[in-house]
Amino acid sequence: MTESVVSLFEKLVQAEPPADAPVLFDTACVLGGSVAGLLAARVLSDRARRVVVIESDDLSTEAGARPGVPQNRQVHTLLPGGQQWVERWLPGITEEAQARGASYAGSDKAVTTVNGIPMASDGVDHHLLAIGRPLLEALIRDRVTALPNVSVLRAQATGLDYRDDAVSAVRYVGVDQADRSAKSLDADFVVDAMGRSSRLSNWLKESGYDHPRLERLPAPINYATALFERPEKFADLETACALGLFTPDHPSGGVSVAAANAIEDGQWLVMLMGYGDSRPGRTLAEFREACAKLPPIFTEATAGAPIGDVVTYHQAESRRRHFTEESLNHFPARLVSVGDAVASFNPIHGQGMSSASLHASCLASYLADAPELGAPAREFFRLQQVVVDAAWGVSAGSDAARLDAQNGTEVPDDVRQQRWAMAQIAAATLADGEVTRAFRYVSYMLRHPATLADPTLLAKAVAANEGAEAK
Numbered sequence: 001m002t003e004s005v006v007s008l009f010e011k012l013v014q015a016e017p018p019a020d021a022p023v024l025f026d027t028a029c030v031l032g033g034s035v036a037g038l039l040a041a042r043v044l045s046d047r048a049r050r051v052v053v054i055e056s057d058d059l060s061t062e063a064g065a066r067p068g069v070p071q072n073r074q075v076h077t078l079l080p081g082g083q084q085w086v087e088r089w090l091p092g093i094t095e096e097a098q099a100r101g102a103s104y105a106g107s108d109k110a111v112t113t114v115n116g117i118p119m120a121s122d123g124v125d126h127h128l129l130a131i132g133r134p135l136l137e138a139l140i141r142d143r144v145t146a147l148p149n150v151s152v153l154r155a156q157a158t159g160l161d162y163r164d165d166a167v168s169a170v171r172y173v174g175v176d177q178a179d180r181s182a183k184s185l186d187a188d189f190v191v192d193a194m195g196r197s198s199r200l201s202n203w204l205k206e207s208g209y210d211h212p213r214l215e216r217l218p219a220p221i222n223y224a225t226a227l228f229e230r231p232e233k234f235a236d237l238e239t240a241c242a243l244g245l246f247t248p249d250h251p252s253g254g255v256s257v258a259a260a261n262a263i264e265d266g267q268w269l270v271m272l273m274g275y276g277d278s279r280p281g282r283t284l285a286e287f288r289e290a291c292a293k294l295p296p297i298f299t300e301a302t303a304g305a306p307i308g309d310v311v312t313y314h315q316a317e318s319r320r321r322h323f324t325e326e327s328l329n330h331f332p333a334r335l336v337s338v339g340d341a342v343a344s345f346n347p348i349h350g351q352g353m354s355s356a357s358l359h360a361s362c363l364a365s366y367l368a369d370a371p372e373l374g375a376p377a378r379e380f381f382r383l384q385q386v387v388v389d390a391a392w393g394v395s396a397g398s399d400a401a402r403l404d405a406q407n408g409t410e411v412p413d414d415v416r417q418q419r420w421a422m423a424q425i426a427a428a429t430l431a432d433g434e435v436t437r438a439f440r441y442v443s444y445m446l447r448h449p450a451t452l453a454d455p456t457l458l459a460k461a462v463a464a465n466e467g468a469e470a471k
């Protein structure tokens with residue numbers, strides 16, 4: 001019998017680094033040195049004599065600006081599923097983050113509200129790491145590049161070479177305008193971690209290979225993020241991570257989601273998000289005005305002196321590349337894709353970096369299983385599909401429902417039924433701790449969403465909602 005997606009997902013979440021890992025490659029090359037690329041490099045460091053990460057940005061700069069990752073000044077939450085995996089594969093990172101001033105907030109200091117009403121306590125002490133994205137990436141990078149066989153080559157990858165239908169080298173050019181001559185690096189395994197604009201599909205097409213189908217789902221989101229001085233120490237804070245969700249009928253001034261995280265350097269990182277035409281808080285005055293319509297923590301977090309301006313970010317759609325059986329019919333061996341290059345979601349669910357961790361976990365599992373390296377990495381893509389389906393189901397599911405409701409689109413009965421069930425479960429998180437627990441395990445990427453399709457849980461949710469209505 002094939003293993004259920006539920007148990008496969010949990011195995012990937014809980015995977016440990018191998019105790020004894022035979023070396024499979026001479027040179028493994030990772031294209032892209034952001035979170036997904038670095039975590040893939042960590043996994044490959046057990047399996048390759050050397051791992052070369054090719055990255056076009058200057059990673060040594062401590063400055064926030066990073067052209068290859070324009071979102072890096074926005075709020076980034078590393079969900080517990082990703083955080084626990086990263087901690088296991090790069091031990092000590094959470095402690096170092098705390099030593100550098102990030103908050104590691106337990107359930108007593110992390111609160112989620114819907115229209116200002118807190119979710120019911122679920123009795124589980126989950127922890128959330130409140131940290132700026134540049135620091136988190138730097139902590140991951142420092143650990144990965146400290147591994148003796150991992151190095152970073154500052155260059156722009158421009159294509160691949162093949163031998164016997166397997167990748168054999170990476171072509172690249174230097175970033176220095178003085179020397180843009182074409183070079184190549186022999187590699188016997190290549191990971192595409194070039195983010196949502198990865199050009200891998202073009203390269204494959206140009207060389208006559210199959211490429212993954214690109215799925216696009218409109219999800220127009222507008223982020224505005226600002227930093228404020230925070231006089232209180234972590235220990236003195238009642239709340240260190242606040243997440244506020246607002247339904248369209250709430251007088252939140254078009255804010256659908258707000259977050260306030262007590263991060264390093266005594267700062268509050270505060271984010272407001274609106275859909276479509278709603279662009280909350282583009283100036284500091286507008287930002288504070290918008291926060292005043294939200295639960296009090298958002299006014300408190302924005303009361304201190306601002307550090308810099310409001311930084312905005314717009315994203316029009318979620319994207320997913322389908323590495324299915326058909327797209328792998330004529331596909332090079334020794335090549336995989338990870339992270340946003342495969343799927344980049346509506347960021348409001350905070351799944352990107354945790355998905356990247358689980359893609360790295362898929363890579364570790366694939367390489368541990370004596371893979372047939374002369375053939376396309378089908379088993380890797382099969383495992384990865386479980387992770388992508390899970391995250392995409394949560395994020396694209398709610399975006400599609402929102403779009404259909406907005407456009408008055410008729411949906412098939414089974415989809416309507418599923419959406420009704422999800423809405424019942426989400427609503428019941430305000431009233432029933434057991435439902436909240438199941439919901440949180442899924443939204444924190446610790447469990448597969450199929451765990452929510454449990455008739456007993458649904459009955460509990462419906463009863464809790466009816467009870468709340470009767471009050």
Ligand SMILES: Cc1cc2nc3c(=O)[nH]c(=O)nc-3n(C[C@H](O)[C@H](O)[C@H](O)COP(=O)(O)OP(=O)(O)OC[C@H]3O[C@@H](n4cnc5c(N)ncnc54)[C@H](O)[C@@H]3O)c2cc1C
Nearest residue numbers: 032034036056068071076077157195339340347350352353
């Ligand atoms: C507004 C916003 C908020 C988000 N919030 C969250 C959150 O709260 N939690 C969360 O987990 N995720 C969040 N995400 C998603 C998260 O940013 C990504 O999932 C994460 O960065 C991992 O992506 P990646 O490493 O696959 O790609 P990226 O971070 O996009 O990195 C791609 C890398 O590849 C390099 N590159 C590209 N092309 C080349 C080339 N040809 N040669 C060499 N290098 C190349 C780039 O310079 C870059 O370093 C958010 C995203 C957005 C847009």
